[in-house]
Amino acid sequence: MTTPAFTVRAPASSANLGPGFDSLGLSVPLFTTLHVTPQATTEIVPRGEELAATPADESNYIYQAMRLAARRARRDLPPARIEIETEVPLARGLGSSAAALVAGVVAGNELLGRPLRDEDVLDVTAREEGHPDNVAPALFGGIVIATLDKLGTHYVRLDPPANLGVTVLIPDFELSTSKARAVLPKEYSRADAVHALSHAALLAASLSVGRLDLLRHAMQDYIHQIWRAPLVPGLSDILEDAHRFGALGAALSGAGPTVLCFHDTREPTLPLHEYLHGVMNRNGLTGRVLDLPIDTAGTVVTRHS
Template sequence: MTFTVRSPASSANLGPGFDSLGLSVPLYTTLRVTPQDRTEVVPLGADLAGTPADESNYVYRAMALAARRAGRPLPPARVEIETDVPLARGLGSSAAALVAGIVAGNELLGRPLDDEAVLDVAAREEGHPDNVAPALFGGIVVATLDRLGTHYVRLDPPAHLGVTVLIPEFELSTSKARAVLPREYSRADTVHALSHAALLAAALAQGRLELLRHAMQDYVHQIWRAPLVPGLSDILEEAHLHGALGAALSGAGPTVLCFHDTRGPTAPLHRYLHGVMARSGLSGRVIDLPIDTVGTVVERAGNPA
């Protein structure tokens, strides 16, 4: 019987929560999986044109990771893949594909892996849990990865917290964005990162929206990546003057995330972000999104599985 797996996009780091903090947003990678006597991989849509249509596809390799953790062979199936998560834009497109694939492989095997095992497989493959955890569980997730396992706390979004994302029309690979980071940090920058990440997690947990602008300051990755994203420094400094509760580079970029209060207008923030793009000679989209609170969903015959 055919089943569908849908995994959301995610925004990681949120400023100081480098490789450990993220949230999910309602843009999705969707798989339709039909067991059959041979394997077929079918990428659909213009965004996936040119991606492998065989077992080397990243989604299918993710399915195989679930089988490897379960110690069982992966049954053959037709796997159709669609996505509306922008690729290489800092919105967790690879994490959505990875999580969807692992969940689909686990489902095809009869669910031998529990959620914690699925998360651990995904985090170890990705190398960090900040995108895969919210893609799997939805909401806001603080997570760590160590030799003993992947550990997380999921938070429901505070009331009235919305997201505005600026998605420029150019790609930025994670490898390029990581290459500019220093190998070592000073004690002062380390203390700054730890204290602000802790304040951000506490502010999100308690709904202290007024603290977000202060808590989202970061010296670990954003200042180093700013030259790769025209206008980023201006947005980090000025977005609060135009209605943002706080601003951050989304993942490795180039997307920029701003928090807003859903009780107020976002038109001034949109105008400001479009203006930054225009001054930088860029084009792109500015959209308001809620925070996805569901995470990855499996459906069979129209009903959640």
């Protein structure tokens, strides 16, 4: 039986949220979308300005992700036409590679008749990325705490607390994850380890019970943000001062340069927007400031009859 054409839509994600380094993230509704049509030969069609420089052949990252699903299922990947679109800005700390990876593995699994369970898809994608903090929320939506070790990939998914919204500052410059990881120290003190563990635990607990008042304190981090701050002009100011303009907490989004602020959806965000634009202006930067809900659907597959 031939698989019908289908669409896969995977959301962007924001990882770490301060102290949850490589283990905590959430999804936001900016999407990478694949339109997959089984046919006699494989055809890769990137669309849009964001993907103009990406390969239009089997070396494309999306197609390589589809092959990961086939390898895990120990099957050959059937040929198809794969049209790729994305709203996720590349190299900005919003999980563009994770959205592409998850979309590709899910599409490959769909093309094969779904031999892999969701947990298999998570494990494949987390091991490919090296950490689960982006791929888990991209796959499941919401807020996800996840671990990756030799025994497997394990996660807890949380629905967002009521009235919790996200404001993101997306600068117009790119910052590669490899460059952002290169500035991190190889070793940390016991005090920094205790600080990270206690604050990550408090952050997860606060999000799970809706204690929005604790987010500002729980999102403090000494593991990666202080080291990456020189790569993102204005980051230190935002982490220190954003709460004065309505932010419930602030963090570097993933490896950056995007910065995420939580806000209470019952309160106006104009003062926060004005503050964030002011930070960009003072540092000679341009970019966008967006209010977004937390996406709760995760990756969605739609079959076409």
